[in-house]
Amino acid sequence: MTAGEPPLLAIDALHKQFAVPVLRGIDFTLRAGEIHALMGSNGAGKSTLCNLIAGIHRPDSGNMRLSGQPYQPASLHSAEASGVRMVMQELNLFPTLSIAENLCFNRLGNRAGVINHQALRDSARAALARLNLDELDPDTPVSALGVGKQQLVEIARVLAQPVRLLILDEPTAALTDPQIDQLFGQLDILRSAGIGIIYISHRMSEIQRVADRVSILRDGALIATENADEMDVERMVHLMAGPAMARIPPKTPTTIAATAASNGSATKPGHVVLKIEQLGRQGAFTDINLELRAGEVLGIGGLIGSGRTELLRTLFGADTADTGGIRLAADDFSRLQQLRNPAEAIAAGIGLVVEDRKGQGLLLDKSIALNIGLGQLGTLHNRLGIVNDKAIADNSAEICRQLDIKHDDLQQPVAQLSGGNQQKVLIGRWLLRDLQILLFDEPGRGVDARSKLLIQELIRDLAAQGKAVIVVSSETEELLALADRVVVLSNGRLAGEFTADTVSEQALLEASFRFYTTAGQKVAPPLEIS
């Protein structure tokens, strides 16, 4: 180490094996007061490494030192006791408990074990305020929040307590820019307070914004640690992908036009396939009017909780609309209807890739094959109803190849896959079905840069084949890269539509805030995005 005093965290020769080796001889140091980005493709071992540091798993060999002292956390709890805290990749809140109770879960009551709800509420408000979430009522049960807000609560929970070493595992996966800025604001404060931060993200732009140093993991090996400013996107992608070069050259398209061109599908607006009229749902969105055309990708932007997920769910018949409805090309738009359930939606040629993969998408303890084949079972069987396992296995294998899903065996439970690979499994399920209209809710969630490009390409291809696609994304980059047309939801209402020439991050952002008026919901003006 350069300085005399030891680094905050020093790891050497760390090994971890599950079914297969996952971490091979990791050497890693984290300095006090630095933000150290951890990058790597899906399944590289980032979460596992952090789980070891945070005491969730125990390493097979190798050792860790925390500011010089030997450090072998026996459990998450004991890690927290020594000031090491982590925001996990997956949500870990208690849905039926209130926000306040979740925030203060491990310091709920006094010595007698009695809870002072008022005190609880106050400290909760304080914690929420740091992330500018004042509009959240601490008494709301967490289950009433959208995924994004739950993610923020999760972060607030960790930030609310004293910490020396903070680990954030893809904290921004479900966040939109304003919250991200807010978060980074907090991180800066912590950094200057001498806290060491390990930051996992697949978003290059963020890395360049916040990270002091970057470490790259590939297949469980730490292959490089460099200063962030010495490392540009191409290099990062290259290092992550490794010698076995990415099938598609790494690229970060920045404008709709660029994508359209790069995918050869010059956006020729096809015929209208779906008309949304005055669609509204209590407490989520109101008076949505849209037309969707074959061969186009319609992006939906907006802040967390702006109603995007609910809009998609309603289109898909998963939730019921209170007003308005949709018209389909099938009956020449003659009938204004509301789909009553997903089965109807699929019959009408509409599919939805859900946002909450863990809760509403995957069968976690079931095989990859079953998860990918689930939607197809209805068709892949003989007259006796006997499943054609061969076909299902083949399809799954093909999907795993297309989306390069890192796995050992198709019979492996999906729960054993890394977060990003789980997301790909979910997407794969829908690629197998030939539906005219596909709705994606945060498709790139937790997916690494290269896979993200893969997915974006796949979506473009779908459009090119004449399908109509709607993509909800909190990642402006992704919207710009994917969409022919972007609409923005603000507080549940349409707040503008943009096309190639009118769109800009700034414009999208302004639109996102349009219908938030009350002081509580107004978010501080965003910083410039490098």
Place this chain on the structure above:
Amino acid sequence: TREPTPETTADPAPLRIALVMKSLANEFFINMADGARRHQAANADQYELVVNGIRNESDLAQQVALVEQMMATGVDAIVIAPADSKGLLPVARRAAAQGIVVVNIDNRFDREILAGMDISIPFVGPDNRAGARKVGDVLAAELKAGDQVAIIGGNPGAFNAQQRQAGFEDAMRAADIEIVSVQAADWEQARAANVAAAILGENPELKALLCANDSMALGAVAAVRQSGRAGEVLIVGFDNISAANSLVQSGEMLATANQYGDQLAVFGIEYALEILASGQAPADRDTPVDVVKAGAGQ
């Protein structure tokens, strides 16, 4: 509405009598209830009748609750077939203390405890033990000393189960016939069939099965038939439900006991009316228990 009967000029309303039974879910008690209803219909001018039973013959608490509910509805008399000879006494006493006439039918309140209380509750009903003894004797007549038999009992702890078992044992002992096994089958047909089958398997020499009620006897019949020992192994039951009766007639069962359930409640009600009229508690009365054999009366 009805003309008040002279002895109740005090209150103009007609007499109300509650019949509280162990169960309304099996034939024996259904007959009892029907008998009572017929009697009431015939004497509609004298009294009104409320019939209740509990869902599960062994649920004392619920029967106590029933009695209290009847007290709540201000009945003049309660005719009760207690699910337990002890557990129902306290509430019966409370009822009596309230001036409600209580008559005990079917299975007898525990004598000592009753004696210890400051009340008298007349009993009308069969002596289960004596009845079982009679059935046992009929069986014994078909067997010779030293033969092996087994007893299939009701719910352990249920009073009449114990009484009937005791009666069977008396009879067998008297004829020094060996009881090789005593097992409970909770009054249930299927369970009795399984237990009987096992006993048969274990005792190739078995000559007879004594069952504490007819449902279990039916089960035993099935088990014996399945074991291919029909005829070799005699079966007796208790209660004379119609299904058992037909088996007795067809010879698949040797005998069962008829307690004249349909009369039982009626006797009780008549007792109650009598007491209401005279204020005198008549002496206890054992109702007949007759053995039903092939050819013999239903």
Place this chain on the structure above:
Amino acid sequence: MSPSIVGRIRLPWNSLGLVAVLLVLILLFSSLSDYFFSAVTFRTLANQIPTLTVVAVGMTFVLLIAGIDLSVGSVMALCAAVMGVLMADSGWPLVPALLASLLTGLACGSFSGLVSARWAIPSFVVTLGMLEIARGGAYLVTGSETKYLGPAVGRIGEPIAGLGLSPALIGAIVVVALAQFILVKTVFGRYMIAIGTNEEAVRLSGINTVRWKVVVFAIAGVLAALGGVFQLGYLQSADPNAGIGLELSAIAAVVIGGTSLSGGRGSVVNTFLGVLIIAVMQTGLAQLGVSEPGKRIITGLVIIGAVLFDQYREPLGKLLTRRYEPKRGIS
């Protein structure tokens, strides 16, 4: 149904549906029977509910942590039997016998809890085993016959002069109040809910879930014992066959009260309302002298109807549950 059941704020609102059902039943029976709506009837009810109430409270806690306890009926019988035998045969005085009985309940509950929590065996199985074991125990200690105790224990069940309420009833109400307080106001209560929704997360945050689960089953055991004591006072005798099927009535009461069988959502107060609904229904049907088949069918319909009604009183609630709690343990 909606998650908010846990926050005390909306409790009253959540109870509304049940109160409505209860009132409807009362009005119905009052109109059908001249005797139903009377002080006597309600005293009768007051005598009946204590046992079911305390047992159902214990069951509420168990269901909250996504467990189940099928053994309450047998455990109740065993504990009453122990107390009965100690007083009748061994001549112990009331209080020590009572304590011994509660300890028996504690032992049974702790055993079930320990086996199921420590070795991750579904509590359904463990308590099913305990159901048999405790029943056998009850037969053993009583020698399979009812123990008569007489007035010695009578005062537990008899109304206190002046107050008009029996110690049993007072005890039951205290238990309800206390349990609701624990559930809403204490850390233990929040832990139960957390364990019921995401046990793993609780474990990760350094809380000894095994211990808390054992505690919950232990409480259920003690409350079953208490129920036995109350029934002992009521019957003045201990019946080894008591409490057969009690587990179903208790669960029915809890579920009618809107507690989720998959854990994490519930309210003791609503459980109490569930108990009242069941008791009122039974009393009413008995007073009308409805035939046995009639009783069964009506009971069944009311159970389903009550829950259905409660569910749809607040359709939004349903959507919430639909949307955010897809995986119901027992759906």
Place this chain on the structure above:
Amino acid sequence: MSPSIVGRIRLPWNSLGLVAVLLVLILLFSSLSDYFFSAVTFRTLANQIPTLTVVAVGMTFVLLIAGIDLSVGSVMALCAAVMGVLMADSGWPLVPALLASLLTGLACGSFSGLVSARWAIPSFVVTLGMLEIARGGAYLVTGSETKYLGPAVGRIGEPIAGLGLSPALIGAIVVVALAQFILVKTVFGRYMIAIGTNEEAVRLSGINTVRWKVVVFAIAGVLAALGGVFQLGYLQSADPNAGIGLELSAIAAVVIGGTSLSGGRGSVVNTFLGVLIIAVMQTGLAQLGVSEPGKRIITGLVIIGAVLFDQYREPLGKLLTRRYEPKRGIS
């Protein structure tokens, strides 16, 4: 547990523990009783298991989708009663009466399934209601009398000459084989497993979960009816009080067979092994003439022991469960 349930590969391995338990019991009883290990005993068993087997198979399906059916006992009684009354009183011939009985079961099951699936009411509650309703129905149709049918139905239960097996037993075995086939090989089987694992995810992939859930309960109803028919053949009479507590024996068998109460994991073959374990134990204890308390206690211990043993035969399995199913429906 592991994906293995989906792929049939590991099934035999999964059954090993149960086979072991079964053998131990058989050896034990054989050593304790000279008569246990005999043709007679096994004929006895062969007569007893058909009913429990088919009912338990239905229960397996219901538990697989994370539901529960408490009404099987009453439904069985009702269906047997219907058949009995039609034959004894209305003089119907066997086959039509049998069909009528199966239809009754179908109706009961479909009703439970529809109410619980369509209105998202816990099946525990709905079937608890059905338990009461069907029992009431059984009393109604029989007038609470045991209907004696005699040889008319006998052949259902009597061994076919030469074959030595009764139609009932053959029927039961066919049901087991068929059900296992459906579970492992067919789309319906996959849907059950998927629904039991994460119903919302299945719904959101466009599968009509309501329909499939209704089908499952309907099947359980029909199988309960079939169980009633078998029992009718065995006892040659229809008892309206039959099948009380059958739901617990059935669930015990299923759970001993390793099916998860929180859905998504299970095997029909193992359920059958569970049935055998229970039947052997009951017969053995009865043959030894063990006292009632003894029977209860031993039964309880065996239930717990069997599951405990099965759990730890494969500790890895457990770790996986621990790790990936922190949220057990009923833990």
